[in-house]
Amino acid sequence: MVSSTAFLAGEYIAVETYSLSVFYGETQAVKDVSLPIARNRVTALIGPSGCGKSTFLRCLNRLNDRIPGFRMEGRVRVLDVDPYGKQVDLIELRRRVGMVFQKPTPLPMSIYDNVAIGARSHYGLRGKKLDEVVEQALQRAALWDEVKDILKRPALQLSGGQQQRLCIARMLAVEPEVILMDEPCSALDPISTFRIEELMIDLAKDHTVIVVTHNMQQAARVSDYTAFFMYGELVEYDSSKQLFLSPRQKATEDYISGRFG
Amino acid sequence: MEGIGDSALVVARSLQSGRRLRRQLADKLFTGALSGIALFSVVAVLAIIGVIIVKGLPIISWSFLTSPPAEGMTAGGIYPMIRGSVLLMVGTLVIVLPVGILGGVFLAEYAGTNVFSRFIHASVASLAGTPSVIFGLFGLAVFVLMMKMGVSLLAGCLTLALFTLPAVVFTTENAIRSVPESFIEAGMALGLSRWQILWKIVLPNAIPGILTGVVLSTGRAAGEAPPILLTAGIYYATGALPRGWEILKQPVANLPYHLAEGYRQGGVIPEAIVWGTCLTLMLFVLSINIWAIIVRTRVRRRQRW
Ligand SMILES: Nc1ncnc2c1ncn2[C@@H]1O[C@H](COP(=O)(O)OP(=O)(O)OP(=O)(O)O)[C@@H](O)[C@H]1O
Numbered sequence: 001m002v003s004s005t006a007f008l009a010g011e012y013i014a015v016e017t018y019s020l021s022v023f024y025g026e027t028q029a030v031k032d033v034s035l036p037i038a039r040n041r042v043t044a045l046i047g048p049s050g051c052g053k054s055t056f057l058r059c060l061n062r063l064n065d066r067i068p069g070f071r072m073e074g075r076v077r078v079l080d081v082d083p084y085g086k087q088v089d090l091i092e093l094r095r096r097v098g099m100v101f102q103k104p105t106p107l108p109m110s111i112y113d114n115v116a117i118g119a120r121s122h123y124g125l126r127g128k129k130l131d132e133v134v135e136q137a138l139q140r141a142a143l144w145d146e147v148k149d150i151l152k153r154p155a156l157q158l159s160g161g162q163q164q165r166l167c168i169a170r171m172l173a174v175e176p177e178v179i180l181m182d183e184p185c186s187a188l189d190p191i192s193t194f195r196i197e198e199l200m201i202d203l204a205k206d207h208t209v210i211v212v213t214h215n216m217q218q219a220a221r222v223s224d225y226t227a228f229f230m231y232g233e234l235v236e237y238d239s240s241k242q243l244f245l246s247p248r249q250k251a252t253e254d255y256i257s258g259r260f261g
Numbered sequence: 262m263e264g265i266g267d268s269a270l271v272v273a274r275s276l277q278s279g280r281r282l283r284r285q286l287a288d289k290l291f292t293g294a295l296s297g298i299a300l301f302s303v304v305a306v307l308a309i310i311g312v313i314i315v316k317g318l319p320i321i322s323w324s325f326l327t328s329p330p331a332e333g334m335t336a337g338g339i340y341p342m343i344r345g346s347v348l349l350m351v352g353t354l355v356i357v358l359p360v361g362i363l364g365g366v367f368l369a370e371y372a373g374t375n376v377f378s379r380f381i382h383a384s385v386a387s388l389a390g391t392p393s394v395i396f397g398l399f400g401l402a403v404f405v406l407m408m409k410m411g412v413s414l415l416a417g418c419l420t421l422a423l424f425t426l427p428a429v430v431f432t433t434e435n436a437i438r439s440v441p442e443s444f445i446e447a448g449m450a451l452g453l454s455r456w457q458i459l460w461k462i463v464l465p466n467a468i469p470g471i472l473t474g475v476v477l478s479t480g481r482a483a484g485e486a487p488p489i490l491l492t493a494g495i496y497y498a499t500g501a502l503p504r505g506w507e508i509l510k511q512p513v514a515n516l517p518y519h520l521a522e523g524y525r526q527g528g529v530i531p532e533a534i535v536w537g538t539c540l541t542l543m544l545f546v547l548s549i550n551i552w553a554i555i556v557r558t559r560v561r562r563r564q565r566w
């Protein structure tokens with residue numbers, strides 16, 4: 001169990017869970033997890049398959065709502081709102097908490113519309129203003145140069161790596177403060193992976209980034225803090241340097257050295 | 262020891278090969294029976310189509326399709342009937358599209374899985390299995406008599422709309438349910454409202470499926486005589502149509518009605534004209550179906566994922 005979060009001293013806590021437990025019907029996917037997450041840092045969630053990383057992530061923007069049998073206990077705080085509170089504005093919450101999925105999920109519309117759909121809906125932007133926002137988002141996602149001449153083409157014609165950057169641009173266009181990434185590189189080649197890692201580090205300058213990854217090198221490279229989950233429990237949480245160089249728990253050591261999962 | 266082992270093996274082998282032979286034989290028989298049945302149904306369909314074409318084609322000409330009946334229905338064309346069928350189809354679509362699509366959206370997105378939605382499901386399903394003549398009688402009782410619409414285009418369209426409603430509701434529901442969950446989650450993660458997700462993501466993706474279902478079921482309705490026999494049909498129609506909304510209050514001649522009457526009147530309508538009407542009706546329904554397929558492939562191609 002995680003006893004001390006002293007390593008977070010001096011950080012502003014943007015997202016926090018207190019004794020969070022999540023159930024799908026009878027199975028418990030997350031067990032009593034209390035996890036404070038630092039603002040404008042990259043925090044990595046690692047752990048064997050099925051240990052509840054995605055479930056945890058999806059509690060932060062309430063993407064679990066549609067799953068039959070879903071039930072949660074404990075408390076969640078995201079940017080001073082309780083996502084499961086009574087008066088929460090779900091639309092505003094999800095605007096402030098963007099998400100990138102494991103599989104790139106461009107919507108079946110043009111590249112431009114993919115990026116514009118959120119900005120249109122949240123800020124009512126049209127015409128030139130909207131063009132600007134779309135360009136900026138694509139620039140930031142390092143995709144602009146590749147698509148600036150084909151904005152009207154269906155997004156589904158892009159390569160996997162481009163699609164994933166498009167999804168990042170789409171998310172950036174609504175100006176989120178927290179960014180959730182669920183294995184964003186697992187379907188990508190090394191070069192696309194590298195670009196997205198660069199992007200994560202860049203985004204963490206002014207966003208709180210929480211990324212789930214199975215890639216230990218990636219977690220070590222890009223994250224400031226790392227949380228190790230197993231069987232739904234938070235086993236170890238520390239600065240990435242500490243956790244990868246000298247883990248305190250045997251289970252963590254076994255996992256990061258490849259002896260487990 | 263070795264000998265026994267060997268002969269046991271031989272016995273086992275021959276048993277095995279016997280079993281294999283029997284299995285192959287059963288396989289062949291089954292395949293043969295299936296092909297026979299398939300062939301029979303193809304032949305039956307072709308025979309029906311063939312008879313209709315052979316008997317109907319001689320009378321079909323441009324003037325047959327574009328001129329009204331003449332000489333007390335014993336000569337002339339069937340233009341008013343074609344026009345009436347088209348009017349009935351258009352009116353039916355105008356009514357059934359919004360109602361049916363909204364119903365399907367409701368069942369797929371809003372109703373959940375409670376007792377109420379299961380009740381609605383069961384009701385729509387049994388409506389789908391109801392013979393069309395029941396719809397005709399219902400239309401007569403409710404639209405024509407109770408609501409005092411009289412035998413009219415409006416009453417016919419309403420009856421046909423009811424008849425096609427279950428199919429439209431179900432195809433809409435299925436089309437919506439088959440939109441990938443990942444699209445919906447992407448919309449949720451962007452902070453789009455439920456309505457925006459439905460309108461901008463779900464419906465555009467479900468449209469090909471919905472359209473196909475709608476057109477196929479209205480195509481079927483176009484050929485149904487019972488629903489319009491008592492609610493909208495008229496035996497004789499001149500070339501002229503009433504103007505404005507008046508058109509809704511008047512009965513219309515149409516293809517299925519003309520066919521039904523063609524037999525009932527005991528030979529007033531010459532056989533050649535009946536066969537010609539038959540072929541025209543068949544082509545009418547066929548062209549609706551072909552149109553559905555074209556629309557679907559067009560839309561599919563535009564939004565492949
Ligand atoms: N929709 C669902 N319905 C029921 N159980 C689910 C559902 N989604 C996940 N689970 C269960 O919850 C547990 C945690 O799943 P989760 O997807 O959060 O794991 P994960 O750590 O993200 O795994 P992976 O690394 O493979 O993505 C698993 O036991 C899984 O079977």
Ligand SMILES: [Mg+2]
Nearest residue numbers: 053054055182
């Ligand atoms: Mg996962």
